[in-house]
Amino acid sequence: MASKRPRSDAAPVKSAGDVKKAKKGFSVGPDNLPDGTHRRKVQKIKKDLIRKAKVKKSYSKIKGREQAKATKTTTNVPTVVEEASASLELHPDRQAMLDEPETIPQQQQQSEQRPRPKNPPRPKPVPFQKEAQLAQQRKEEREKRQKEIEEANRQRQAKVEERERFRKAMAKARIGGKDGQRKLGRESKVLLEKVQRMMAE
Known part of the structure; x- marks a missing residue:
């Protein structure tokens, strides 16, 4: 006996194939590993992958925020000029480093002039050295x-x-x-x- 045709005015009935399945998480390695070194190794790899994915996701969010801020600051020109004028002043430590570049090359020249002591050549490995000594x-x-x-x-x-x-x-x-x-x-x-x-x- 054939199945009845559904009524056109009735609500559509969801079949088993239409039901959306819950997503299963990704898997690393075989599922049937016994407890031990290999299983722990696979679990460690999976945790590392998850952590890296989270870091990438948070990085992309932060990058998006920074780009949004950058677009806002580019529209506002006077603030950029103020930042540029503030950045012209050098930090005291940086200024001190720039003031004394002459001493660094002298030290480099002295280190280049000093002859480096050569390491003595390694003796060639003698196979069966102990046996040769015993025979001698x-x-x-x-x-x-x-x-x-x-x-x-x-x-x-x-x-x-x-x-x-x-x-x-x-x-x-x-x-x-x-x-x-x-x-x-x-x-x-x-x-x-x-x-x-x-x-x-």
């Missing part, structure tokens, strides 16, 4: 140990040679001469060297 220390320790080992071997060899020489000298001294007796002169020299060595140690 290990190398030095290894060389030191090697020298100690070589020195100990040399001393041991010298002692072996000394003992061998002493043994041969004693063997010669003990061998009897023509008459079969020991050669005490040779033996005494060898024994004297042995005693001197013992006393030196």
Whole structure:
């Protein structure tokens, strides 16, 4: 069954589409953010935007007022002349600044003449510097140990040679001469060297 036609003299009925919806405020970022850092960040951005918009709006109002005042003052010429005559007098501080411009260039010239100390060049960054130092220390320790080992071997060899020489000298001294007796002169020299060595140690 078809719907009835509305009467022409009756008040128009508002349909669901004609109803004006309330404006929704602007949104920043997604609506479904969880509570936490991201949500606070989005809220902060939104607050900043709102604050900036308010500042712009108040600025435009103030600017409009100032322009309105400016148009009023331009129509009134005598007040402008009075303001101009008042503005010709300089403030005492400004006058003092204008009176002493000669001292400022001298200071600038002195600062320009002084040579600026150059900063020493930065050392180039060495990659793996700590590792290189550790490797250098290990190398030095290894060389030191090697020298100690070589020195100990040399001393041991010298002692072996000394003992061998002493043994041969004693063997010669003990061998009897023509008459079969020991050669005490040779033996005494060898024994004297042995005693001197013992006393030196």
